[in-house]
Amino acid sequence: MENNKIFILLLILIPVMIAIAFLKPSTICSTSNECGTACSINPEVKPMNNTEIEKEYKNKLSPEAYRILREKATEKPFTGKYYHNKDTGIYYCAACDNELFTSDTKYDSGSGWPSFYKPVSDKSIITKIDSSAGMQRTEVLCGNCKSHLGHVFNDGPKPTGQRYCINSVALDFKK
Numbered sequence: 001m002e003n004n005k006i007f008i009l010l011l012i013l014i015p016v017m018i019a020i021a022f023l024k025p026s027t028i029c030s031t032s033n034e035c036g037t038a039c040s041i042n043p044e045v046k047p048m049n050n051t052e053i054e055k056e057y058k059n060k061l062s063p064e065a066y067r068i069l070r071e072k073a074t075e076k077p078f079t080g081k082y083y084h085n086k087d088t089g090i091y092y093c094a095a096c097d098n099e100l101f102t103s104d105t106k107y108d109s110g111s112g113w114p115s116f117y118k119p120v121s122d123k124s125i126i127t128k129i130d131s132s133a134g135m136q137r138t139e140v141l142c143g144n145c146k147s148h149l150g151h152v153f154n155d156g157p158k159p160t161g162q163r164y165c166i167n168s169v170a171l172d173f174k175k
């Protein structure tokens with residue numbers, strides 16, 4: 001009987017301890033989703049506000065990359081460094097190195113911008129309705145840092161029928 005009591009006690013205690021271990025860091029970070037990696041490395045670090053975050057991006061990115069990634073501008077068609085790139089490799093977010101697209105989903109859409117029919121995963125990008133410029137489009141943002149990448153259209157090739165139209169400047173290609 002004594003053994004049974006200890007067993008029941010452990011049965012209660014173990015999930016409680018696991019829950020405490022998991023909940024603690026997320027409680028610290030829950031009020032500051034924008035703090036990026038600072039929270040996970042050291043919860044004592046004060047999260048950056050939006051102005052500080054933008055200042056970091058300004059220091060890290062070229063003026064053109066900043067304009068596109070953080071201010072949602074679009075590079076001139078047929079000018080981007082990856083438009084004609086046919087090398088095998090992975091395209092990462094130029095702002096945060098998040099994996100976005102692979103070369104085997106890249107195709108020539110004739111649009112003037114690098115085009116892909118599928119992102120690396122559902123979480124690598126996020127999409128958002130964009131009603132700017134007098135058009136209704138779907139904006140593509142980095143799933144990690146939320147930087148602007150381009151737009152997605154429904155006139156792509158099989159198997160997805162999607163055309164992810166992405167600014168070269170928003171990408172970083174590695175073989």
Ligand SMILES: [Zn+2]
Pocket residue numbers: 093094095096097098142143144145146147
């Ligand atoms: Zn990113």
